[in-house]
Amino acid sequence: MSQPFRLDHDGRIHRDAPLQFTFDGRPIDAFRGDTVASALLANGVALVGRSFKYHRPRGIVSAGAEDPNAFVQLGHGARTLPNRLATVTPATPGLEVRHVNAWPSLDFDLMSAFGLAAPFIPAGFYYKTLMWPRRLWPLYEHFLRHAAGLGHAPDAPDPDRYDHVHAHCDVLVVGAGPAGLAAARAAAQSGARVIVADEQAEFGGGLLSTAQRVDGLPAPQWADAATAELSSAPDVTVLSNTTAFGLYESNLVLLAERLHSHQPDNAGSESGARVWRVLPKQVVLATGAHERPLLFANNDRPGVMLAGAISTYLNRYAVAPGSRAVLFTNNDSAYRTALDLADAGVPVAAIADVRLESDGDLPSQARAQGIPIHTGAVVVQAHGRGRVSAAELCSVGGAPLGTVECDLLGVSGGFAPALHLHAQAGAPMTWNPQIAAFAPQPSHDIHPAGAVTGHLDLSSALRQGTAAGAAAAAAAGCSNGHTPAAPRAAETPSSDLEPYWLPPGDLARAKPQFVDLHEDVTLDDLRLSLREGFESIEHVKRYTTLGMGPDQGKLANPLATGVIAQLLGRDPASVGTPRHRPAYSPVSLGAIAGRHIGPLADPVRVTPMQEWHESAGARFENVGQWRRAWYYPHPGESMHEAVARECLAVRHRVGILDYSTLGKIEITGPDAGEFLDRVYTNAWKRLRPGRCRYGLMLGEDGMIFDDGVTARLENQRYLMFTSTANAAPVLAWLEQWLQTEWTDLRVYLTSVSEHWSNIALAGPRSRQVLAAAGTDIPLARQDFPFMTFRQGHVAGVPARVFRISFSGELSYEINVPADRARHVWEALFDAGRPFGITPYGTETMHVLRAEKGFIIVGQETDGSVTPDDVGLGRLLSRRKDFLGKRSLSRPDSVRLDRKQLVGLLTDDPAQVLPEGGHIVDAPGRRRPLPMRGHVTSSYFSPVLGRSIALAMISGGRATLGGRLYVATLDEDRWLPARSCHHVFYDPHGARQHV
Amino acid sequence: MLLIPCPWCGPREDDEFTFGGEADIPRPADPDALTDEQWADYLFMRDNRRGHHREQWCHTAGCRRWFVVERDTVTNEILGASTYGDSQ
């Protein structure tokens, strides 16, 4: 048996190109030109998924991107794609398609079979039920994950490549139905550079499923000709399978172009999808309209379908979605579907029309064909379990009109403009009572055209499209005097729609009536939300999850506006619609990431010595974007052992550290000293050239922002070192003051972080190593004392050498041009061999500075720490103003219970405290325990032979020596310690002054 | 996405820029003369205006200049940009 519901003539499928794909492993016969949905319908597959909450059987509702049910999983393994719509996925040979949301199988669903999801979970269930007790969350989660499978993620990295395209054009046309094609043609004829995109595989939109004619040609043929014309035009880019999913400020439009990522034979060598970032001067929105569903009991049964979709399946795909139809409408369009069904030989058992009269053109034709028409009638219930088997009719007054057998129930509640992109950009929309829906207002650079404006007939779509394309081109400055003529189609007069939101009387109480099929939001849920006071449409949305599925509520939201209005007795215009947000339909994460993955996710910065570190066996850590050597383990050495060896080498002999990542800013100009006086807390103007000074920089709130050494290189030239991670923020901060506040200061800033590499020699033998490497700088203590700077040569390379120390040892920081740094590093290392030189990494650097009680901004400080808090109050000048000074006398800055920097020594010298550990005066089970502070840095100190830690403790300096307890993740285990002064080693700095 | 008109480089995408908050908040000439309340007002209080808003931007990934942009905070429309030289 193959394709029992395929019609034997017409349609745009290629009958000479049959193909096969699988649905849940079952082979499905199709033709090229089919979508997955049309092929499933041709094969009589009614059940395509189970619903999100209740696991009710669901079928295909639409023929486009608005479908709430037809989400499927494509492919398998690393290349699988969840959340694809069967209604817009082209059927391709070998494609693997699977249902979502049913477990263990689509036909036998446990949740549904055992009634586990029954009767109905009310809105707000998650908020009310699952909040407490917290310890049951894992259980809920296990249940919910099975209950709510929205497809599944790939189980391995995606092998496909994805690309981003940046494009500019004069006019972007979104949608290539009649209005879009006419607009693109008109804009191109006016000389504009045009991009035209449509989410479907073929251009034409509604033209492909109508029997009407355009310029004398059958509509599909005209669409093909217009598409061919656009494709061959030099300045037109034609994008099919491309969804415009976001419209942002400045008219940025994001397009997702699906190439072949769903093809099983793609080897991953070519792009699977592209995201286009288009900056058009003008946008034509020809996005069409979505037919609105109608409420009745069991309106979610497979076989209930939008009337327009039925016409599309009949005319475009040559598929009859059923064998006996009932139609339910409040407007004329469903009569065209009735005529299409009759043409295809599918009997129409009844049309229920809400309106008391229907005597327009199409209704008259249907009546003439003998189709039974019930005016003033509504469908109030669908019968049937796995699929609709009959429709129960009533008069609009509530009087029963009997039950009509059918396996296809077409519904049309009118059409709501697809104004999502327009609304995303925050452009205004107005309630149009004629269509009982919101319609977009044009703006100076967004031109809606066609059904999105609320005008549904073909001739006005072609006219509007032409006008919009020409207007957009002119507004973009493209005008060649050519006035494009609009293609012509017959006018189809139609009578007005009658808004219909709720079934009459008590029938509105029948259960269940679904407003949002994807999210399983029922009419009762809306009532409950309103009853509990959540009346704003945004509150209703959050309370019920209305419109929050991957379908973005395309069908649900326009219906909900009217339903809520009627329940509240208000005007729908005042109810509004939930805020529209990108993405219009699901976009794969791979496409959004593009090539910004793996090594290209973030730039990696390395120093000129990177390869040396690698060959020396270094382990690395990331500091911002920098890769820094962390420690250099010998074979068989643990990290602890390696760090201990490196620490002792620096304390007893000499170590070498690559410190090139420090931020370096050259500050020049006659007012440079004055500038430093304003941004640093201490005094700078009297610092003599050739000398260095440690400085603290505060925010205007008085909190430590950065610290570091600055040297006065020459009279009007300073070199400022910043912490590695703060290099860019400090430069931006300094520039901001200079450019926006102190514009009279003659000061110039240059970042030289990457121009100068920095090699630190540290340890008692560092002077001998530097001398052995060869330098013309006198190194004797009196010639080159601590905290001074000398310029000369090291290993034959011009160098700036600073006698500053972050380890507390005799130390030289040697700055050399980056392109010579590797040479100097190796020269120093070779010269140091006889002295036992040892390369050390950032971990050792941290241990050494912690032994000396030196803070690290961002580790001891967190943006709420003043200089006095960390014992650096002596650096606050009384004689001048500086940034943040006034804040230091705010009441909060002088609180006696502020956290202060102290040292911690554990009772057990082998115990290394956990960094971040909370500190209390006394352990106990009472909660909350008053917190005294937290551990900021904690290490084992090899030179002291015990653990040390730095901590911020409330009122800490006044209670030195007191007993404290540090919490661990085991709530019964507390680590006892005593506080102490924060300098553990060489408190008077004797070792660095040698 | 905002297309920000840098007075030196022309219109560029906003990811090249750093936002610097409300413009026209001069640093008090003599902070010590201010009460705690007046200093806190300078430090913390901003207008958070609905509608036209003058704000600072820096072309961080470009010319590194700070300048003032006037933006409508409701529509995000950019109404103009001026340099500090222009406005002083």
Ligand SMILES: [Zn+2]
């Ligand atoms: Zn610039």
